Amino acid sequence: MxxxxxxxxxxxxxxxxxxxxxxxxxxxxxxxxxxxxxxxxxxxxxxxxxxxxxxxxxxxxxxxxxxxxxxxxxxxxxxxxxxxxxxHPGPDALQFAQDKIAMRTRLSELDVPQPDWAAVTDAAGLQTFLDTHGGRAVVKTPRGGYDGKGVRVVSAAGDADDWFDRLAPGGQLLVEELVDFTRELAQQVARRPSGELAVYPVVETVQRGGVCAEVIAPAPRAGERLVEVAAAIGTAIAEGLGVTGMLAVELFETSDERLLINELAMRPHNSGHWSQDGAVTSQFEQHVRAALDLPLGDPSPRQPWAVMVNILGGPASDSLEDRMPAAFAAHPGVKVHTYGKAPRPGRKVGHVNAVGDDLDAVVYEARAAAAFFGD
Amino acid sequence: MxxxxxxxxxxxxxxxxxxxxxxxxxxxxxxxxxxxxxxxxxxxxxxxxxxxxxxxxxxxxxxxxxxxxxxxxxxxxxxxxxxxxxxHPGPDALQFAQDKIAMRTRLSELDVPQPDWAAVTDAAGLQTFLDTHGGRAVVKTPRGGYDGKGVRVVSAAGDADDWFDRLAPGGQLLVEELVDFTRELAQQVARRPSGELAVYPVVETVQRGGVCAEVIAPAPRAGERLVEVAAAIGTAIAEGLGVTGMLAVELFETSDERLLINELAMRPHNSGHWSQDGAVTSQFEQHVRAALDLPLGDPSPRQPWAVMVNILGGPASDSLEDRMPAAFAAHPGVKVHTYGKAPRPGRKVGHVNAVGDDLDAVVYEARAAAAFFGD
Structure with a gap:
């Protein structure tokens, strides 16, 4: 059976x-x-x-x-x-994806690099953090945020008053230093219950309005040492948190060449959609294998470059299907994935993947094909 | 929608x-x-x-x-x-995939290369054909044959008497010359209703007991001229028969360097399963695009070599699923496809695809991985 x-x-x-x-x-x-x-x-x-x-x-x-x-x-x-x-992933692991304060606490124990952070209960606590971090910080609700929701940059203790007011008794907000980063990266690792790991190449992610817009795999201009450090961070978290299935670690690359952990996801992740057409084993196949404790597949790229561009929002007047003929005719080598969701402004309704040897050409193909599905 | x-x-x-x-x-x-x-x-x-x-x-x-x-x-x-x-394909095209005598007749009109053939109604007619073709021939029932069924090599006029006896009034059998071939090839072409074509590289197919066992894509030792001739034959048939969707043309490569048409299929075909993991656009995606009259995808290979090995019969004692852990562990880069069918001797229950730069290594990977699922 x-x-x-x-x-x-x-x-x-x-x-x-x-x-x-x-x-x-x-x-x-x-x-x-x-x-x-x-x-x-x-x-x-x-x-x-x-x-x-x-x-x-x-x-x-x-x-x-x-x-x-x-x-x-x-x-x-x-x-x-x-x-x-x-x-899979089990509750012990998932708690760290569900509660950002629990995550920061555990990552501190694991001694992996992350922004300075604190759990604060009121404006006074936030003021203390601001005072020691240049007067600006990021405040996050510990639960329920995604795609930029539940995240706010603050420069005064009163900037989060509405969130403090809504806290349950004993509740806390997470405050993090505002990281001076040059770009964002993501590291994916698969881990099966019996412990086997598969480490994907670190990728560059481009966010617009707090939402992933584009991914380049592997990350361009990534030296051997950066690749190793990212892989080590991913591995340490997968093992330290007991993740089973796919783990995505969103990273900041700082202007002083450090990698700091931004967010975690314990499931297939937008930063890994490129792998459907660009890796020997896609993150979706890998997640299923890992959940079933089957031996993992090879996470290696199949081509030098893969670029994923999200389709956000989508057609204002007609449908995604109506855009397919022109997009397919212009870009016969691009892979179009759509999700069967009704287009709405800002909603992720699909993505396109392009792969090849020449990064400029691959970026062009992916962006130009995705543009057919825009508003 | x-x-x-x-x-x-x-x-x-x-x-x-x-x-x-x-x-x-x-x-x-x-x-x-x-x-x-x-x-x-x-x-x-x-x-x-x-x-x-x-x-x-x-x-x-x-x-x-x-x-x-x-x-x-x-x-x-x-x-x-x-x-x-x-x-799609429509009845005008499908009749040639449903009736081998209709196919041979039409291919003769199209002047594409095929074995000598005749439609015969009785043993006397078969004897005439045998007399002019070295005393041996292949007899086929025009309808319903597949995977070697409905095909018989004969060397005497009486060898097909049981089939002649069962013919309906006016019925005929197809008799073809026994081709002296060195190997079998297959050419796939996709055609959409509006006429666009996508031509896959010609592949080598290895049959065992009349059933496809292995496919190498593209066909090794295939010179530029052979590739062109195979593509021209596929294109002539797709257009001449008005095929919509995927067409597979099974070809004999003769010992005197000709290509002769063996069989046709107007649907995705076992000779194209490699394309799932080896081509930019798989035959299955292409068939769906073509049927919907959407612009076709790029049929190019993604790597120098792809090898497909069928899983036939399968486990005598346990199940395909029980074999997955060992197969996956030994071959993390091979893609395993199984069909959700109960294993039975000789039944196609799955296949594996391997791809890469070195043909010997790719053949080894595919065969060794498939062997895990054998009896």
Whole structure:
């Protein structure tokens, strides 16, 4: 009987696990939040991922439970785990992707390089941090932020008052030094429960408005030492946090040549979409292999360069499908991936990957093809 | 709204169209012969592909109808076509894949190189052919043969008596000269309704017991002229027969350096499975693009060499899944594709693809990985 992978969440990350899983001969089942989501073709259940009974019923018919997102509550994950359900990544690891203060605390223990940070409960605490960090800082809500949401640059203690006011009793905000970075990188590592690791090449990510716009793999102008340091950081976190499945570590490259950890994700990540067409083993295949504790695939690039450009927002008037003929005709070598989502301003509705030997040409191909799908 | 591709037939060819269609953002619907087939994840209907009402109902909810096989009867195809259903390949083309005598007749009109042949109604006719072709020949039933079935080498007029006895009134058998070939090749061409073509590199196919065992892409030791001739033959047939979607032309390379057409297939074909991991655009993505009349993708190889080895029969005792850990651990760079079919002696249940720069190494990788899944 085919191995059965259960994915909680019906978004595009779940959708993009379907293709490699089908090719491997696995069975994919998705617990979707609602009907008609990205991963609809594999949706065998619709329900609330916060509800233990829903998760328990879903878990009964699969060999492993994994995720499209990191939002399943700890108590639900721990109950499943206690009942013997294979959950990857498990609650012990996922807590660090769910709570940024827990993450910073654990990364400090692991002694991996990160921005100065503090957990603060009020404006006075924030003022103290500002006083010792040049008068500016980044304040983050520990939970629920993504794509730039829940993140704010502050230059006065009162700038986060609205967030302090809404804190639950005992609640804290995370404050981090404003890093003087020259660019952003991302390091992906896969780890299976039995411990095997697969380390992807470090990539450069370009954000616009807090949202990933473009990824170049591997990161250009990355010396051997930078590549090694990034890989070592990724490995230390994967092992130190007990991650199973794909881990993405978002990094700042500072103007004084350090790498500092920005964010973590314990699932396939936008910074790894290039791997679908640019790596021997895509992050989606790798995540499924890792979750099932199957030996990992080769994470090596297949070509010198791969560039991914997100399709954000999308057509204002017609549909993505209406744009395909012109895009395909102009760019027969580019790979277009769309997610079956209705275009809305700023929404990630697809991406294109281009690969090749000449970086300038590959960047051009990816950007020009993606432009066909813009507003 | 997503473009909807309807595939008649739930086998592995339909299954392997799912991954690229999902990635493109298309919707796939499969009319399966029975529940639990290879393409089950996309099966939206189960029914008899010979029944017009079943096909008509299936066609109502899709933008184009295409096929996992060539067995839908002409009268059903023509009725759908007359009702305005987009059917690709259409009945005019498919008749030549369904009837080998019709194919030979049409290829003679197109003046493309093929073995000497005749349509015979009885042993006397077969004797005449044998007398002029060295006393040996190949007899084929015009319809329903595949993987070596319906094909017989004869050396006496009586050797096909059982087939002659079963002929319907007016029925004929095809007799072909026994070609003295050094190897078998296959040429694939995609053609969309509006006429655009994409020509894949000619590949070498290795058959065992009438079944494809191995494919090397591109064909080794193939001079520029051979590559051109093979491409010209594929193009002439795609255009001359009005094929839409993928066309595969199986070719004999003779000991006197000619290429002769053996068989045709108007669908993705075993000789093109390498393209999933070895070409910029796989035959499965290409078939879907062509059926929808979308601009075709680049059919170029991504690496110097790709080798495909079929998994035939499979485990006698345990399951394909039980073999995955050892195979994956030993061959992290090989791509394993399995079809969700129960292993049976001789049955195609999967294949592996390996790619790279060094042909000997790639052949080794593919064969050694496939061997893990053998009996």
């Amino acid at each position: 085919a191995l059965r992978v259960g994915i909680v969440g019906g978004g595009q990350l779940a959708r993009m696990m379907i293709a490699p899983a089908v090719e491997l001969g696995l069975e994919v089942r998705v617990l979707a939040e609602e009907p008609g989501m990205s991963a609809q073709i594999a949706a065998t259940a619709v329900g609330d991922y916060r509800d233990l009974d829903t998760l328990r019923a879903f878990a009964q018919d699969v060999d492993v439970v994994t995720f499209d997102h990191e939002h399943v509550p700890q108590e639900v994950l721990r109950a499943l785990d206690a009942e013997g359900v294979q959950v | 997503a473009l909807r591709v309807g595939i008649v037939g739930g086998g592995q060819l339909a299954r392997m169209m799912i991954a690229p269609a999902v990635e493109l953002g298309l919707e796939v619907r499969v009319l399966a012969e029975e529940p639990g087939m290879s393409a089950q994840i996309a099966a939206t209907a189960v029914g008899d592909y010979r029944d017009l009402d079943t096909l008509r109902a299936f066609a109502q909810d899709v933008d184009v109808v295409t096929f996992d096989h060539e067995h839908v009867p002409q009268e059903v195809l023509r009725a759908l076509d007359a009702e305005g259903v987009q059917v």
